[in-house]
Amino acid sequence: MGDSSGSVSIDIQLIPLGGKECLVETSKGPISVFVCGDQEKPGLITYPDVALNYMSCFQGLFFCQEAASLLLQNFCIYHIDAPGHELGAAEIDSDVPLLSMNDLADQVAEVLDYFGRKEVLCLGVTAGAYILTLFAMKYKERVLGLILVSPLCKAPSWTEWLYNKVMLNLLYFYGMCGILKECLLQRYFSKEVRCGTPGVESDIVQACRRLLDERQHSNIMRYLQAVNERRDLTEGLKKLQCKTLIFVGESSPFRSEAIYMSTKMDRRISALVEVEACGSLVTEEHPYAMIIPIEFFLNGFGYYRQPFLGYNLSPTPASSASHCCISPELLSPESIGVKLKPIKTRAKLEV
Numbered sequence: 001m002g003d004s005s006g007s008v009s010i011d012i013q014l015i016p017l018g019g020k021e022c023l024v025e026t027s028k029g030p031i032s033v034f035v036c037g038d039q040e041k042p043g044l045i046t047y048p049d050v051a052l053n054y055m056s057c058f059q060g061l062f063f064c065q066e067a068a069s070l071l072l073q074n075f076c077i078y079h080i081d082a083p084g085h086e087l088g089a090a091e092i093d094s095d096v097p098l099l100s101m102n103d104l105a106d107q108v109a110e111v112l113d114y115f116g117r118k119e120v121l122c123l124g125v126t127a128g129a130y131i132l133t134l135f136a137m138k139y140k141e142r143v144l145g146l147i148l149v150s151p152l153c154k155a156p157s158w159t160e161w162l163y164n165k166v167m168l169n170l171l172y173f174y175g176m177c178g179i180l181k182e183c184l185l186q187r188y189f190s191k192e193v194r195c196g197t198p199g200v201e202s203d204i205v206q207a208c209r210r211l212l213d214e215r216q217h218s219n220i221m222r223y224l225q226a227v228n229e230r231r232d233l234t235e236g237l238k239k240l241q242c243k244t245l246i247f248v249g250e251s252s253p254f255r256s257e258a259i260y261m262s263t264k265m266d267r268r269i270s271a272l273v274e275v276e277a278c279g280s281l282v283t284e285e286h287p288y289a290m291i292i293p294i295e296f297f298l299n300g301f302g303y304y305r306q307p308f309l310g311y312n313l314s315p316t317p318a319s320s321a322s323h324c325c326i327s328p329e330l331l332s333p334e335s336i337g338v339k340l341k342p343i344k345t346r347a348k349l350e351v
Helices: 054-062 065-072 101-114 127-138 158-174 178-188 203-214 217-228 255-264 288-299
Strands: 007-011 020-026 029-036 043-047 076-080 120-125 143-149 243-249 270-275 343-345
Touching: 020 101, 029 101, 043 054, 043 101, 043 127, 054 065, 054 076, 054 120, 054 203, 065 288, 076 101, 101 127, 101 217, 120 127, 127 143, 127 217, 143 288, 158 178, 158 217, 178 203, 243 255, 243 288, 255 270, 270 288
Parallel strands: 043 076, 043 120, 120 143, 143 243, 243 270
Antiparallel strands: 007 020, 020 029, 029 076, 270 343
16 A cells, blocks of 8 residues: 555445545545455456445445455455545535546546556446546556446536536535435436335435435535536547446436447447436446346456355345356347346447
8 A cells, every 4th residue: 555644544344345445645635545355456446426425326236245246356446436525524625626527537547556556447437437438548558447337428518517507506505405416316316216106215215315415515516517517538439448338227317428438439349238227326226237247348357256255245136147047149249239127238348
């Protein structure tokens, strides 16, 4: 680990899988990184969407027993939170300069330097997916592969720009008010989850509401403002050479952008998986739908599912689907359009 004079490291046990939270000082300011696993293993970094942290964005996926045997047994996970989005974060001083998406991508590189990581796999959600894609473009030699969930890649449309401006104004004048929470929940989840049983809100939506209450509204404004000023990455997508797996919920407001992104990438090394009856936050809403595609994706790097010897996690609906039930042709050109509920493939991937 890096020089202790440059960071503060705090041991915490916030999730059953354990880990350690580090506050890493970078040239762009401090950033919280939750490290989970053996640092002798290959690295995998995550980056969440606006107003979320690693707990509210990735715990659904990493709590799956299949994900534990696939990801936690093969990798050391570095959960990077956007500045001021970690649990218990204080309000960032108003005198601190606003960071752009470019700054946030550079900050990721400094985090890897701190931990002595030359190259990693990346997993990002929506705005976090944009940051990690930009990071992969700027630091090609440091990214082995990308797993992107409901990613952004274009500059915001006028509709999105205006919508984000409305949210920024709500944050400025009213903080984390009820209307803003509804806007964010619509960004994350499908209508089926938000309005499932009349009068009864789903557990993941209730949990997300509670976590949103804990965020400092001025810190969210900083992240959202950077998102609203992002540039178009289309030209850079054509030059990306790392293997890429894209997930998107069919009910996601960013579905068309994810499909657009997949069409601009080299189809020999990229694949798009649409998740039916799901919003943007596939990692929370339908995490079990991600397991088999991720497994085939990681097989291409020589990583395989291993027996999980850790905590007794509850099995997911995907636990009945063994590796041999799905052929490697699942992500081949011939399978385009074939549905495997609740997922369907839309593009190819060489594994």
